[in-house]
Amino acid sequence: xxxxxxxxxxxxxxxxxxxxxxxxxxxxxxxxxxxxxxxxxxxxxxxxxxxxxxxxxxxxxxxxxxxxxxxxxxxxxxxxxxxxxxxxxxxxxxxxxxxxxxxxxxxxxxxxxxxxxxxxxxxxxxxxxxxxxxxxxxxxxxxxxxxxxxxxxxxxxxxxxxxxxxxxxxxxxxxxxxxxxxxxxxxxxxxxxxxxxxxxxxxxxxxxxxxxxxxxxxxxxxxxxxx
Numbered sequence: 001x002x003x004x005x006x007x008x009x010x011x012x013x014x015x016x017x018x019x020x021x022x023x024x025x026x027x028x029x030x031x032x033x034x035x036x037x038x039x040x041x042x043x044x045x046x047x048x049x050x051x052x053x054x055x056x057x058x059x060x061x062x063x064x065x066x067x068x069x070x071x072x073x074x075x076x077x078x079x080x081x082x083x084x085x086x087x088x089x090x091x092x093x094x095x096x097x098x099x100x101x102x103x104x105x106x107x108x109x110x111x112x113x114x115x116x117x118x119x120x121x122x123x124x125x126x127x128x129x130x131x132x133x134x135x136x137x138x139x140x141x142x143x144x145x146x147x148x149x150x151x152x153x154x155x156x157x158x159x160x161x162x163x164x165x166x167x168x169x170x171x172x173x174x175x176x177x178x179x180x181x182x183x184x185x186x187x188x189x190x191x192x193x194x195x196x197x198x199x200x201x202x203x204x205x206x207x208x209x210x211x212x213x214x215x216x217x218x219x220x221x222x223x224x225x226x227x
Contacts, residue, residue: 022046025057025073028080035071039063048075049097050191051089056081058094070094089192097190100183117180117202125173132166168212175205 022045029035030042040063048055055075061068070091072081081087107113114120136159143155179201186194 020057020073020075020078022048022057024078025075026059028073028078029059029061029071033080036061037063040068047188047190049090049093050189050194051086051093056086056090058090060094060098067095067098093190093192093195096195097187100187116205117176117183119180122173122176122180125169125176129166129170129173132162132169136162136166165212165216168208168215172205172208172212175201175208179205 026042026044036042040061043060043062045057045059049058049072050056056072057075059071059073061071070087072087072090073079074081081090104115107115139155139159139162143153146153179198182194182198182201186198
């Protein structure tokens with residue numbers, strides 16, 4: 001019985017023991033394999049990249065500020081990936097992750113620009129929606145008061161416009177929350193699938209914000225024409 005339990009433990013532990021760490025992958029590329037030129041350096045990977053159901057450590061090799069190539073090392077076996085199709089997919093994901101990180105770093109260094117996919121902007125658009133709803137309530141109060149004074153004023157068009165703006169702002173807030181979550185998922189578990197989801201969410205947010213801005217400007221001009 002003890003022997004059987006020991007064998008079971010060994011079988012379970014073997015896959016874990018054979019897993020290669022990021023440091024070991026770097027050592028294979030930079031030291032054991034001697035794949036780097038003297039003028040080149042590497043960036044240690046923080047997270048593994050998923051492709052085709054497998055995980056790889058993707059190591060960027062740079063010369064100055066430019067990426068010269070990538071090396072992919074399988075997490076489970078520690079072997080260097082030599083498949084062109086696999087490497088093409090892995091390097092593409094690694095490049096998208098790097099571009100995202102560089103973009104966020106450049107925005108952080110610019111005091112006049114902020115990353116929009118945050119809790120702060122989710123809250124801002126949520127508060128805009130609440131403010132629009134409050135304006136609708138105020139219009140209802142005004143309309144009721146005027147009606148009691150014998151003044152018949154139809155505020156329905158303006159009320160509908162504000163309700164629409166409120167719904168759009170609330171939708172953007174929800175989309176920002178989703179996009180932020182998908183960004184975190186891609187950053188911690190980079191893959192083609194997760195990148196596609198994140199990009200789709202980002203595009204949806206930008207499209208909705210652009211639409212809200214255009215709609216607001218259009219309605220403002222319409223209301224100015226009525227005055």
